[in-house]
Amino acid sequence: xxxxxxxxxxxxxxxxxxxxxxxxxxxxxxxxxxxxxxxxxxxxxxxxxxxxxxxxxxxxxxxxxxxxxxxxxxxxxxxxxxxxxxxxxxxxxxxxxxxxxxxxxxxxxxxxxxxxxxxxxxxxxxxxxxxxxxxxxxxxxxxxxxxxxxxxxxxxxxxxxxxxxxxxxxxxxxxxxxxxxxxxxxxxxxxxxxxxxxxxxxxxxxxxxxxxxxxxxxxxxxxxxxxxxxxxxxxxxxxxxxxxxxxxxxxxxxxxxxxxxxxxxxxxxxxxxxxxxxxxxxxxxxxxxxxxxxxx
Numbered sequence: 001x002x003x004x005x006x007x008x009x010x011x012x013x014x015x016x017x018x019x020x021x022x023x024x025x026x027x028x029x030x031x032x033x034x035x036x037x038x039x040x041x042x043x044x045x046x047x048x049x050x051x052x053x054x055x056x057x058x059x060x061x062x063x064x065x066x067x068x069x070x071x072x073x074x075x076x077x078x079x080x081x082x083x084x085x086x087x088x089x090x091x092x093x094x095x096x097x098x099x100x101x102x103x104x105x106x107x108x109x110x111x112x113x114x115x116x117x118x119x120x121x122x123x124x125x126x127x128x129x130x131x132x133x134x135x136x137x138x139x140x141x142x143x144x145x146x147x148x149x150x151x152x153x154x155x156x157x158x159x160x161x162x163x164x165x166x167x168x169x170x171x172x173x174x175x176x177x178x179x180x181x182x183x184x185x186x187x188x189x190x191x192x193x194x195x196x197x198x199x200x201x202x203x204x205x206x207x208x209x210x211x212x213x214x215x216x217x218x219x220x221x222x223x224x225x226x227x228x229x230x231x232x233x234x235x236x237x238x239x240x241x242x243x244x245x246x247x248x249x250x251x252x253x254x255x256x257x258x259x260x261x262x263x264x265x266x267x268x269x270x271x272x273x274x275x276x277x278x279x280x281x282x283x284x285x286x287x288x289x290x291x292x293x294x295x296x
Contacts, residue, residue, distance in 0.1 A: 015042035017075045033157040097126040101136035101143035105222035125280045138272040146270040157271040161292040166203045167259030169238035169252045180255045183207035190234030194222040199237040206260045
């Protein structure tokens with residue numbers, strides 16, 4: 001193993017400390033909102049820098065080596081000092097609002113109808129929603145949490161909220177509604193799409209169709225796509241779990257009974273590293289995950 005005299009990365013030390021505390025890689029990943037493979041990467045990196053193993057790997061468990069025990073005592077003491085200093089410096093921040101960056105479509109169609117339930121239970125926590133198409137820079141403090149859509153973001157502290165079910169949809173009075181019987185039939189009509197979305201490509205390819213054959217109308221925001229569907233301007237891609245309310249009301253109607261479900265079209269929660277263990281953040285994340293479980 002390569003030795004290094006430099007200070008180990010703080011993130012790797014945090015991961016090590018959580019693995020030792022939880023006595024498991026998977027449990028540590030769940031607690032830190034990162035994948036088990038990311039946990040393993042951090043531990044390998046740290047062991048490589050220190051030049052010795054920190055854990056003994058057993059068939060169904062792990063245990064600390066002598067070096068691991070020494071590092072655990074050091075990290076515990078160090079994190080305790082940091083936590084004490086942070087508590088002193090952030091005493092006035094305990095009641096600071098929890099800032100959440102999210103897409104306007106997720107805010108309008110999913111979170112806003114549910115947020116009163118959170119506020120009723122946790123009236124002491126102020127939640128500030130920032131619906132925006134821009135990607136908030138969490139590392140620079142632009143938000144505490146972000147909810148994004150698509151493939152898994154390549155960032156730490158990320159977990160899937162729920163996968164979408166993609167299905168073409170039209171308004172109830174769309175003239176060609178009854179003519180759309182097979183997936184290939186949609187290619188004869190305008191396909192409404194939001195900028196940056198891969199929904200149509202995912203659905204068409206899953207059904208053996210060539211996306212280049214589509215007649216696309218590009219719209220800036222998915223909320224605008226939903227309005228265009230309801231106005232009868234063409235066929236849009238319904239994210240059925242996101243817009244279940246609009247489907248239930250009959251405002252938009254899926255063209256087929258079943259859609260395409262994939263992690264490439266999922267909703268993801270991203271947390272700022274220093275916010276993961278903040279009390280208000282943990283409460284909101286627990287509530288959000290429970291609500292998302294009902295969505296699935």
